Amino acid sequence: GQQLNQSPQSMFIQEGEDVSMNCTSSSIFNTWLWYKQDPGEGPVLLIALYKAGELTSNGRLTAQFGITRKDSFLNISASIPSDVGIYFCAGPGGGGATNKLIFGTGTLLAVQP
Amino acid sequence: DSGVTQTPKHLITATGQRVTLRCSPRSGDLSVYWYQQSLDQGLQFLIQYYNGEERAKGNILERFSAQQFPDLHSELNLSSLELGDSALYFCASSVGSSSWEQYFGPGTRLTVT
Numbered sequence: 001g002q003q004l005n006q007s008p009q010s011m012f013i014q015e016g017e018d019v020s021m022n023c024t025s026s027s028i029f030n031t032w033l034w035y036k037q038d039p040g041e042g043p044v045l046l047i048a049l050y051k052a053g054e055l056t057s058n059g060r061l062t063a064q065f066g067i068t069r070k071d072s073f074l075n076i077s078a079s080i081p082s083d084v085g086i087y088f089c090a091g092p093g094g095g096g097a098t099n100k101l102i103f104g105t106g107t108l109l110a111v112q113p
Numbered sequence: 114d115s116g117v118t119q120t121p122k123h124l125i126t127a128t129g130q131r132v133t134l135r136c137s138p139r140s141g142d143l144s145v146y147w148y149q150q151s152l153d154q155g156l157q158f159l160i161q162y163y164n165g166e167e168r169a170k171g172n173i174l175e176r177f178s179a180q181q182f183p184d185l186h187s188e189l190n191l192s193s194l195e196l197g198d199s200a201l202y203f204c205a206s207s208v209g210s211s212s213w214e215q216y217f218g219p220g221t222r223l224t225v226t
Contacts, residue, residue: 031213042115042203042207042217043156092213093158093171099213100146100169 012110019076021107025087027031032072033090033101034063043088047074079111103112116140117218119204125224133190134221136204138185144168144207145187146215147179151200162187162210194225 006023011020023032031050036041047058049065049072056063064073072089086106093102116139126132138145147159158171162181171189173179176194181187191198205215 025220033213033215035217039224040220042117042205042219044115045216048214088156099144099207099215100128100158100161101173101212101213101215102158 001095004091004102006087006089006104006107008107009105010108010110011075012112013079015080015111015113017079018072019079019083019109021075021109022071022073023104024071025091026070028069029072029091030069031092032063034061034066034072034074035088035090035103037088037106039085046087074110076109079109081111081113084109114215115218117204117206117216119202119218119221121221122219123211123222123224126194126226127226128194128196130194130225131190132194132223134189134191134202134223135206136187136189136206136207136218138187138204139216142206142208142216144209144212144215145181145185146205146207147173147187147189148203148205148217149200150203150220158202185197191223196225199223199225 011021016044034046037043047063054065060077062075093100118137120135145166146161150156159173161168179189201220203220205217207215
């Protein structure tokens with residue numbers, strides 16, 4: 001079945017540093033979504049991508065839809081302590097009349113002030 | 114605040130029992146999705162309803178069932194609970210059957226003892 005692998009698994013950085021993470025799929029995707037989850041909370045939608053090569057920003061966050069359509073990237077610039085959390089990529093989880101998502105394994109981000 | 118509400122926030126129950134989790138989608142959203150999040154399995158899609166009708170099923174156990182009511186709120190019923198059912202259960206909603214952007218509720222943490 002479809003799988004989404006995220007790397008790195010975890011990152012420990014200093015406040016102010018830039019962050020890069022990626023997500024790869026075993027199959028082609030037409031949509032990529034990036035979510036952030038704080039401990040004990042539900043995932044929050046950060047960015048949605050719909051076209052290969054697309055680059056979309058949301059404040060200090062920038063995500064890119066890879067041109068192979070099998071990967072996506074998320075960058076965070078000038079990290080701050082509230083960026084701490086788990087970042088998940090997600091994509092379409094199957095054909096048919098459903099919009100179910102499959103989620104990646106997550107990247108845990110820790111930011112030291 | 115995503116606009117999706119879930120109750121209860123926490124639930125502790127014994128093996129063999131039955132529980133009901135409740136979700137109210139964002140105003141105007143017709144699709145409701147249920148996901149299970151555990152440490153070993155990550156975020157897994159369980160089931161989707163669209164405007165009262167079941168749209169898709171994931172790896173949902175036969176002991177689990179769901180429904181969406183005319184007012185669009187949804188309930189997830191878990192029966193004959195086992196220790197392994199302990200997890201976070203999230204509800205998400207989206208506008209329709211063609212929107213990939215899903216908005217998650219705060220989740221229900223189920224602990225089976």
